[in-house]
Amino acid sequence: MTALSPAERLIAAKTFAKTWKGRGNEKSDTQQFWLELLRDVIGMEDTTINVIFEAKTSERGYIDVWIPDAKAFIEQKSIDVSLDKADIRQGKTVTAFQQALNYANTMQFSQRPRYIITCNFDEFRVHDLDKENAEINYLSFTLEELPNQLHLLDFLVDPQKNRAVREEKVSMVAGKLVGKLYDALRSQYLEPDTDESQHSLNVLCVRLVFCLFAEDAGLFNKNAFYDYLNGLRHDQVRTALIELFQVLNTPVEQRDPYLSDQLKAFPYVNGGLFAKDEQIPHFTAEILDLLLHDVSEKTNWSEISPTIFGGVFESTLNPETRAKGGMHYTSPENIHKVIDPLFLDALKDELTQILEEPGVSANKRKKNLEAFHNKIAGLTFFDPACGSGNFLTETYIHLRKLENKILSELAGDQTQLGFSDVTLKVSLNQFHGIEINDFAVSVASTALWIAQLQANLEAEEIVTTNIESLPLHDAANIHHGNALRIDWNEVIAPEKCNYIIGNPPFLGYSRLTDEQKEDRKAIFGKDGGLLDYVACWHKKAADFMEGTQCEAALVSTNSICQGQQVAPLWQTLFDAGIKINFAHRTFVWSNEATDQAHVFCIIVGFSYVDRELKQAWTYSRAGVEYSEPTHLNGYLADAPDVFLTRRSKPISSVPEMAQGFKPADGGNLLLSPSERDELIAREPAAEKWIRKFSMGAEFINGRDRYCLWLPEITGAELKALPLVRKHVDDCREWRLAQTKTGDAFKLADRPHILRPNGKFLDGPYIGIPKVSSERRKWVPFGFVRDGMIPGDMLYFIPSDSLFVFGVMMSQFQNAWMRVVAGRLKSDYRYGNTTVYNNFVFPEVDKAGRVDVEKRAQAVLDARELYAGATLADMYDPDNDFLYPELMKAHRELDKAVERAYGVDFDGDEQKIVSHLFGLYDKLRW
Structure with a gap:
């Protein structure tokens, strides 16, 4: 759902106030009134699961409207009822506010509301329970005033974000405190660097976290864990914890009857969390104080987000990630990019349809x-x-939200139909995982348990019965091992698996260890050499899903859908019958809270199920664009399933593009401006043999660099230039010192030249930077007419054709490049054999060619208007307003090139790319 603009909200509020003026019955209109207000006026997303109506309370009453994320109760009265009127409820005479407050006081502390709204369809009163005398100190406005006072209800929407912010903050603080406790405890182990001590320390921290959560969430008696340790001497803590963990692992009926009353009060936990004896070191007075007063007393563990905390906890205590600094976690926002289109959106829509289907009897609705x-x-x-376990945990949380909504509706229906049994059915047994790090396995299981226990607390308020959360009766099936070596069928049978989700390791093919290369070889054989590590999970998932209705969505590096990796991965999967059903195109994956590393990723949803509705999200500086393509190919384009290969010649009749000269000189043939000036000052005759030289960065940024250009120098001429000869001799010496199989060593007998390039003509050419920022709409190409020698980071087309230049500078070619080029981090990495040689130029008549040439010259003329500005300056999207004539010229060029292709897409890049793939598909044979 797109957020409403202020103007849209104002219009919606006026319409709402007009529609509801003078009417409203508590019994028949409450749900419709608040759903319309929350969804259509305020702009709340997911009202189906975020808003609960008629939740039963232990006071034998009902909360008319409950919005848990906003910590708000709404007590609704009919339009003819005064909000100050006192009625008899459960034997007490109470106003609407007092009635809601009584309900609030029966709830678990973590579920109690902060806000109570009383309303009678004409007047709204907002009571903030954090303020003194909340009953009389309230904000009030009428339905007629709603359009101008709508901001007073914004807390009903914002706290969905504020709750996430609060949970994130608590989780981060908790993670830091556990990290501090971890360091202190580690120093107490006799051999802290051994695997055994490391494992024991990790388990100890997991157990302490569970006890801290259980205490604050009410699973243990209030302050039970704190009171158990408080007052002990530090030298007694080790023994006390050993005894406590044994008690937590022992059913009540099997315990020592002579246990102290304190220990008897602790429940049986089960689940294997406390099952094994692990090393526990001695505590110091400082560590005990840290545990009791900072970690326990100053943190409300019931408010942590298990999704976030699991990641923070694991990265804080896992030595592999801890060494990198910072605390890492995958944001819930990014997790939902995977799970929402894969299954959660459809489930929400299905529930909404059941709840809002008209003309359905109560009994039929109950069955549905x-x-x-x-x-x-x-x-x-x-x-x-x-x-x-963050993907599994977030999925579990939202399945329980759906279940809680079902329970609230069934509770109401069953009251009407004479039923009373409402049962929890969503179970941790539905969740399966594989993880190579044994500590992360423990964290994942614990995070899911915490998520379960939190969800149970909320469910208790709906079913109004005590849910026996302890002992733990079920657990997720998290397996320790290498997922690329484990047979997934041993974890879960393919026919029993509905969805595969996750975020496999981000490792480019050039960074793999020998062991990881062997993993990849086991999946792909010898054809996996150019594939990133994450591709292994895509192939293994496809093999696992074959013959089933199972669907997958995985986060990956964007390179598996760009450049040379597309064919070896996706052609294999498509040939097997895999379809891509949705995709998030390249975006920044923010997966850390501190020390954040930007990774540029994609999300691909794929399966053997060919969904009728395809979905795609495209990310740019302008925002996120959603589309429903007819098809998604391996490049995530709405285009046929074609696979670009490295082509040695252009597919169109245009001049060839080649890579510039690789110096391979140890820096001896290249000169900085100061080195050039010094050489000419000392040896003036050398100036004849010096040329400008440019890599892509110098070309874009207008920086001067030079080289000795000596392919035609004679022996006599070189002998007359001893300083130049010194550069040549140094180059030879450097090349001779290189690996004998490398290019540099092979050039040792020609130390006066750069690596030869037979396609270079000493004349004008179009320069194309090999690497350019992804922020640019147009990669800045340009003519070179001053004899500058291109380096190997600068491609060149030996031509002065304005037509070729115009098409290359157009949005058509740039859109193609954005889809098929490789990437260096996020930057475009141009390729002559993959991008240029596979690009289909338009076939035009003389008039069309002249049209493009005219617009291309206008671009060059516009550049001349801005003396002193570099290509980097002029094509910086943050400053393009400073170059209006150039931007205008580019827009006109883009239109001319569209005309040349015989289309009118008005700059729609997805249509442009689809058209180009179609042209390529016709020509490639």
């Missing part, structure tokens, strides 16, 4: 809800690179 309840309880989820 129960069937949907059974459906979500029967789904299974598998993350074959689960890490700390």
Whole structure:
């Protein structure tokens, strides 16, 4: 749902106030009134699961509207009822506010509201319970005033974000405190660097975190863990923890009858969390104080986000990630880019349809809800690179949100129909994972348990019965091992798996260890040499899903859908019958809270199920664009399934593009401006043999660089230039010192020249930087007419054709490049054999050619208007307003090139790319 603009909200509020003026019945209109207000006016997303109506309370009453994320209760009255009127409820005479407050006071502390809204369809009163005398100190406005006072209800939407912000903050603080505790405890182990001590320390921290959460969430008696340790001497803590962990692992009926009353009060936990005896070191007074007063007393562990905290906890305590600094976690926002289009959006829509289907009897509606309840309880989820379990945890949380909505509706229906049994069905047993790090396996299991326990607390308020959260009865199936070596069938049978999700390791093919290369070889054989590590999970998922309805969505490096990696991965999968159903095109994957590393990723949803609705999200500086393509190919383009190969010649009748000269000189044939000036000052005759030289960066940024250009120098001429000869001799010496199989060594007998390039003509050419910022709409190409020698980071087309230049500078060619080029981090990495040689130029008549040439010259003329500005300056999207004539010339050139192709796409890049793939598909044979 797109956020409403202020103007749209104002119009919607006026319409709403007019529609509801003078009417409203508490029994029949409350749901419609608040759904319309929250969804259509305020702009709340996911009202289906975020808003609960008629939630039962232990006071034998009902909360008319409950918005858990906003910590808000709404007590609704009919339009003819005064909000100050006192009625008899459960034997007490109470106003609307007092009635809601009584309900609030029966709830678990973590579920209690901060806000109570009372409303009678004409007047709204907002009570903030954090303020003194909240009953009389309230904000009030009428329905007629709603358009101008709408901001007073914004807290109903913003706290969805604020709750996430609060949970993130608590989780980060908790993670830092555990990290501090971890360091202190580690120093107490006799041999802290051994695997055994490391494992024991990790398990100890996991157990302490669980106890801290259980205490704050009410699973233990209030302050039970704190009180158990408080007052002990530091030298007694080790023994006390050993005894406590044994008690937590022992069923009540099997415990020592002579246990102290303190220990007897702790429940049986089960689940294997406390099952094994692990090393526990001695505590110091400082460590005990840290645990009791900072980690326990100053942190409300019931408010942590298990999704975030699991990642923070694992990266804080895992030596492999801890050494890198910072605390890492995958944001819930990014997780939802995977799970929403894969399954969650469809489930929400299905539930909404059940709840809003008109003309359905209460009994039929109940059956539909129960069937949907059974459906979500029967789904299974598998993350074959689960890490700390954040994808599984976030999925579980939202399945429980769906379940809680079902429970609230069934509770109301069953009251009307005479039923009373409402059962939890969503289980941790539905979740499966593989993780190579044994500590992360423990963290993932614990994060899921915490998520379960939090969800149970909220469910208790809906079913109004105590849910026995302890002992733990189920657990996620997290397996320790290498996912690329494990048979996934041993984790979960393919026919029983509904969805594969996750974020496999981000490792480019050039960074793999020998072991990881062997992993890849086991999946792809010898053809995997150019593939990033993450491609292994895509191939293994495709093999696993074959013959089933299972669907997958994985995060990956964007390179597997660009350049040379597309064919070896996706052609294999497409030939097997795989379809791409949705995709998030390249975006920044923000997966850290501190020391954030920007990784440029994609998300691909794929399966053997060919969804009728395809979805794609495209990210740019302007924002996110959603589209529904007819097809998605291996480049994530709405185009046929073609695979570009490295082509030695252009597919169109145009001049060839070649890579510039690789110096291979050890820096001896290249000169900085100061080195050039010094050489000419000392040896004036050398000036004849010096040329400008440019790599791509110098070309774009207008920086001077030079080289000794000596292919035609004679022996006598070189002998007369001893300083130049010194450069040549130094180059020879350097080349002789290089690996004998390398290019540089092979050029040792020609130390006066750069690496030869037979395609270079000493004349005008079009320069194309090999690497350029992804921020630019147009990669800045340009003519070179001053004899500058191109380096190997600068491609060149030996031509002065304005037509070729115009098409190359157009949005058509840039859109093609953005899809098929490789990337260096996020930057475009141009390739002559992959990008240029596969690019189909338009076939035009003389008039069309002249049109493009005229617009291309206008671009060159416009550049001349801005003396002193470099190509980098002029093509910086943050400053393009400073070059209006150039931007205008480019827009006209883009239109001319569209005319040359015989289309009118008005700059729609997806249509442009689709058209170019279609042209390529016709010519490639």
